Amino acid sequence: MTYARVSIQTEDFDLSHEIAELRRNDKGVGAVCSFVGTVRDRNEGDAVASMELEHYPGMTEKSIEAMVQEAFRRFDIFGARVIHRVGLLQPLDQIVLVAVTSAHRGQSFQACEFLMDYLKTQAPFWKKEQTPQGARWVDARVSDDAALARWGITASNA
Numbered sequence: 001m002t003y004a005r006v007s008i009q010t011e012d013f014d015l016s017h018e019i020a021e022l023r024r025n026d027k028g029v030g031a032v033c034s035f036v037g038t039v040r041d042r043n044e045g046d047a048v049a050s051m052e053l054e055h056y057p058g059m060t061e062k063s064i065e066a067m068v069q070e071a072f073r074r075f076d077i078f079g080a081r082v083i084h085r086v087g088l089l090q091p092l093d094q095i096v097l098v099a100v101t102s103a104h105r106g107q108s109f110q111a112c113e114f115l116m117d118y119l120k121t122q123a124p125f126w127k128k129e130q131t132p133q134g135a136r137w138v139d140a141r142v143s144d145d146a147a148l149a150r151w152g153i154t155a156s157n158a
Contacts, residue, residue, distance in 0.1 A: 005080055006064045008055060010087040013097055022079045022099050029078055033108035034099040035116055041091035043138070049130040051138075053086040053095070060084075060124050067118045074151075075111040077102040082115060084125065117147040121155045 003021050007013075015036060023029050039051050068080045083097040098115045102108040120140075127138040145155045 003081075005068050005082065006061050007081075007083045008057070008060050008064075008086055009083065010085060012085070012094055013083050015097065018081055018083065018097060019099055022081050022101055026078055026101065028103055029101045030103045031105040031108040032099065032101050033105065033112040034097065035112055036094055037096040037116075039089045039091050039093045039095050043129060043131075046131045046133065048091060049132075050088055050090055051095075051130075052088050052128045053084075054126045054128075055084075055086050056124055063122065063124055064119070067115060067122065070118070071100070071111045071115050074114065075100075075102070075107045077107055077111045080111065080115065082119070084119070084123065086125070114151055117144070117151060118153070120144040121148045122153075 003024075015034065019032055019034060023032065039048070041048055064082050064084070068082060071077060071080055077100050079101040081097065081099045085093070085095050089095055096116075096119065098112050098119070100108045100111040100115070102111070121144045128135055129138055148155050
């Protein structure tokens, strides 16, 4: 069975299972770095009751797979896994996983951070929060563009 490097899904994920699959049968792995993002209950000073994520099936996976390919080009890594959830999510729900394996921790840390910076600015997702004031779309932040710029990639989302 081929294990997909990118998954866009509505269902939750199990971090330990995902790491085990990423490491399966690779005795060269000396480091695993992972990041799990969760839905916050506040944003820009307002309470957030829920978040709904939309995407374009096919296009989103292709875009993220290109990000993973770029991580393999830039860093000495063995494996990578990106899961991003879509649909209606509640505060504290897991929303994203980025996991990377390599021989040494430095390459895993860098690749994981690179992928998260890329996801925050370049992945085609649309996020809508429900607040006491009503629904609102979440805009990209200038700080996210700045994080991506340190990798030599220019974005103008904010």
